[in-house]
Amino acid sequence: MSRPKLPVLSWRQCRIAAALLLAGLLTAAVLTPQADAKDDRPRDDKAVLTPTMTPLGDILRDDHLSLVTTLNLQSEAQATAHRRAAAEAAAKRRAAQAKAAAEHRAKQRAEQRAQAKRRVAAKAEHSAQPRASRTQRRTAPAQSATVSGARAYAQSRMSQAQYQCLSSLVSRESGWNSRATNPSSGAYGLFQALPGSKMASAGSDWRSNPRTQMRWGLSYIQSRYGTPCDAWNFWQKNGWY
Template sequence: MSRPKLPDIPWRTFRIASAVALATLLTTALVVAPADAKPDGPTPQPVLMPSMTNLDALPDDHLKVIEALQLQAAAQAAAHREAAAEAAAKRRAQEAKAAAEQRAQEAKVAAERRAAAKTAAEAKRPAAPPRANRSRSRGLPAHTATVSGAQSLARSRLSSAQYSCLSAVVEHESGWNHRAVNPSSGAYGLFQALPGSKMASAGSDWRTSPLTQMRWGLSYMKARYGSPCGAWNFWQKNGWY
């Protein structure tokens, strides 16, 4: 099948049709251009449209060609509008993605700062004493494993009069020397326990700990004489206890 032969268009008609199509394209481009777009070149000048009397004077075949050119220009304008809309949507999506990434980064930095502040606060917080030490103290003040610590322990458990009796017994027995040894009997420690291993009932460190020896001595005086003053009264009558 042979292609239809286009009608011969005079030069005057072609010029008019071209002017109409160009005017349509330029007008549409100005309509679809973004509001914030800045032209790179000089501002386009308005195109002088051919008068309707000139178009009315053209033959029908020539008018069909002009109509076809106008339809082509309208289609190109629609394509431009669609491309502009897609570009605007893409730009908005990119801006939203960048804003979301910025918020996520700020949230991460804030979380790291909170974690660092919590760690620093916990490092400055004083450590709680071990539970075993609290249960062993039974509400009494802490004492060091020295003779003065043993004396402080005795004062915290006895009245002033009872502590004076205990101190008198210990002073006569060992002179407050927790390593004192009786050369004849082998009695040992502050209270001259005989044998010294008796004090193991108060702790395995009875040889070196005045505190352990004091705990044993307090228990011994209460069990055997009722109190330190009972032990001191017996000592004064017998020279031993």
């Protein structure tokens, strides 16, 4: 009969198997008669096993297989727990990413709705203003020639964050006074254009119409800095823009 093939054991498993083997050998040594004990009775060189005795090789083989089975079960349990923990962590990451993306989309939609409302309000304000004849338009400022009209005009053309930067810039330059004049340099208007006549490129009513000044100021900021926030950042660092 060929010997059964045993599974390959790790170093730790070999140590445990060796300990079991040593324990078995010690047990067999206690049960086996002393080699040097004298006995006048005739001996049989062949070992005799009683019905209740099990060969040592079978005991060791069974213990070995039981140990390997236990270790394999423990290893499988650990691997299963690791896979479960990894799956739960991945699910949490996906949920967090989905939540962040949903919040970002909601924020964008809210900003778009706010911009749309500002544009509708600006158009409504413009539509509500009475129309004047061509002569009246040449001799008198339009009804939209107010600071509030200039504010609405600016808000309808940029995000709320950019408008806040623009508002801070104009507040520092003129305090939102369209007729503010610098006594030393002669700078004039909401944006303190120097000279003020620069604003004639946006309209001949640049002296009295805040909206005309706003059109010129937005054009100037875009050509020189790109955005109102970039202009405001420059002003904060230098005290002018």
